[in-house]
Amino acid sequence: MLLLKNADVYAPAAKGRADILAAGGRILRIEPSIELPPAYVEQVDASGVMAVPGFIDGHVHMMGGGGEGGFATRTPELMLSDAIRGGVTTVVGCLGTDGVTRSLAGLLAKAKALDEEGLSTFIYTGHYGVPVQTLTGSIERDLLLIDKIIGVGEVALSDHRSNQPTFEEFARLSAEARRGGILSGKAGVVNVHMGDGRRGLAMLRRLIEETEIPATQFLPTHIGRNPSLFEEGLAYAKAGGLVDFTTSTVPAFLDEGEVKCSAGLRRMLDAGVDAANITFTSDGQGSLPDFDAHGRLRRLEIGRVTSLFAEVRDAVRVEGVPLATALQVITSNPARILKLRGKGALEAGADADIVLLDAASLEIDGVIAKGRWLMKARTPLVRGNFE
Numbered sequence: 001m002l003l004l005k006n007a008d009v010y011a012p013a014a015k016g017r018a019d020i021l022a023a024g025g026r027i028l029r030i031e032p033s034i035e036l037p038p039a040y041v042e043q044v045d046a047s048g049v050m051a052v053p054g055f056i057d058g059h060v061h062m063m064g065g066g067g068e069g070g071f072a073t074r075t076p077e078l079m080l081s082d083a084i085r086g087g088v089t090t091v092v093g094c095l096g097t098d099g100v101t102r103s104l105a106g107l108l109a110k111a112k113a114l115d116e117e118g119l120s121t122f123i124y125t126g127h128y129g130v131p132v133q134t135l136t137g138s139i140e141r142d143l144l145l146i147d148k149i150i151g152v153g154e155v156a157l158s159d160h161r162s163n164q165p166t167f168e169e170f171a172r173l174s175a176e177a178r179r180g181g182i183l184s185g186k187a188g189v190v191n192v193h194m195g196d197g198r199r200g201l202a203m204l205r206r207l208i209e210e211t212e213i214p215a216t217q218f219l220p221t222h223i224g225r226n227p228s229l230f231e232e233g234l235a236y237a238k239a240g241g242l243v244d245f246t247t248s249t250v251p252a253f254l255d256e257g258e259v260k261c262s263a264g265l266r267r268m269l270d271a272g273v274d275a276a277n278i279t280f281t282s283d284g285q286g287s288l289p290d291f292d293a294h295g296r297l298r299r300l301e302i303g304r305v306t307s308l309f310a311e312v313r314d315a316v317r318v319e320g321v322p323l324a325t326a327l328q329v330i331t332s333n334p335a336r337i338l339k340l341r342g343k344g345a346l347e348a349g350a351d352a353d354i355v356l357l358d359a360a361s362l363e364i365d366g367v368i369a370k371g372r373w374l375m376k377a378r379t380p381l382v383r384g385n386f387e
């Protein structure tokens, strides 16, 4: 049993000072004062720190991605310590551009490995292409038969690397995701990679308009990648759509007009977008290819899971977004949208996934996942098997 005393609790809503008791991987009680005999419980003084839900990173190329500059540019796998340092206790893995040398079987194995190492993991079926390749023969079967599969993605639209699916093809894919989600009690969300193309969100808007599939079935990502997609995304989110910002970036992208996540969050909130419609993900381990005007690859960087909370911290410290609101985009919002039960909240019955933040600097001080310390006093306590 673990008892955190005197933490400033953000659930993510601000709850004030409280004690948190966890056992068996779950939070048992959060109350103003919990007293237990020291012999039975590890008691930790948490005064001076904020206790917040473990972060959910809903779009990570956990088994590596890339290869867009040839084989030597394939990116490496996610290491456990990358997630720990970023306070990420729940990771949703996906394939990306490459659905040939990266397979769903491999992605599932990587998710299971990270699970064994202490995280909570899920995956999307499919990759950029349409029709999507699946593990068991169809999206619906994958959702129904494979516990870790919670949706489809990342399927690419408005991008030169997309399969350029027709409206009918994309509608069918989305319908299958929805039915599979309903039957399996999962989200069945379609995670859509948005490219730089001028068609923008047109396909999604048309689907919502012309079919019975609701906007909540789609989570378009990279929404801040250029000013016009951002503006379109703002209007889309204001009308009830969900939008996801990618926190990994490089200075060159920002110079070329990418909207920095922290600033994008502020602008959307100021424009009247419901905070519940916005999420952040890191695109961790994904390649960040920089193509020139002729579509030629200039250079390649790699996405980092640690960028996820860094952008939330900037939203609070630079943009003045209230902490409880900023935390939502990496805790309660993805938990609700992706139907991750027990995740994204500090409350009795939830999984004991807790991040401790230094109250003054908002630096990550401690990480607890499924009730186990992964980082304490800013020092990671565990490593992956081959780190």
Ligand code: ZN
Pocket (backbone or CB within 6 Å): 096, 154, 193, 194, 222
């Ligand atoms: Zn993408």
